[in-house]
Amino acid sequence: MVIGFIIGCEIAFWVVLAVGLLLRYPLRRPRAGAVVLAAVPVVDLVLLVACAADLAGGATAGSRHALAALYLGFSVAFGPSMVRWADARFAYRFAGGPKPEKPADKRAHEWRLFRLAAVAWAITCALLGAGIWWIGDPARTLALKAGAGQVTFVLVVWFVVGPLLTSNKSGRKQSTSKTKRR
Template identity: 90%
Template sequence: MVIGFIIGCEIAFWIVLAAGLVLRYPLRRPWAGAVVLAAVPVVDLVLLVACAADLRGGATAGSRHALAALYLGFSLAFGHSMVRWADVRFAHRFAGGPKPQKPTDKRAHEWRLFGLAAIAWALTCAFLGAGIWWIGDPARTAALKAGAGQVSVVLVIWFVVGPLLTSNTSGRKQSTSKTKRR
């Protein structure tokens, strides 16, 4: 049931996002589009209620519940920037808005994304911790505890392949270009 809700919520996120942007730009109904876009977090609330109901019904917390916490954490942390990303592209395509710009400073962009990932990590761990506390039975929450460790590993990997690697490559490119000028 929970996996179905995760998949359904992901699909619903994109449907609600697309509906809001279609109302806002091609149909020229900005107020209606804003109302629909404001409903995007309701999708996350549906998943949260579904997981809580499943656990309250006596289910042992499994990897599916940890995945739901991860989905919620990342959706809350990255949701606004994903809506903004799509909004800029719709505005350009349907309303004569400016062309979307690529990040000019790759290092700053990677640090910004890592910051959002750190927020997602914190939210995910908070959801997992709340589930552990709410259920109150270590035998039924082992998967949630393991999920916190797994998402922590993901954050470390993100740091290494994101800001750390980008900072090192940017530094090499700058020193190489300085050497070529001499």
């Protein structure tokens, strides 16, 4: 049931986003589009309620519940920027808005994404911790504890392949260009 809700919520996120943007730009109904876009967080609330109901019904917390916490963490952290990203492209395509620009500074962009990932990690771990506390039975929460470790591992890997690697590459490029100028 929980996996179905995760999949359904991901589909619902994109459907609500598309409907809101279609109302806002091609159909020229900006207020209606804003109302629909404001409903995007309701999708996350539905998943949270579904997971809570499953656990309240006596289910042992499994990897599906940890995945739901991860989905919620990333949705809350990255959702607003994803909506802004899509909004800028719809505005350009359908309302004569400015052409969306690619990030000029790759290193700054990677650090911004990592900060969002760290927020997602914090939200995910808070949800997992709340689930562990709420259930109150260590035998029923092993998957939630494991999920916290897994999401921490993902954050460390993200740091290494994202901002750390990008910072090292740009540092080498700067030193190489300074050497060539001499």
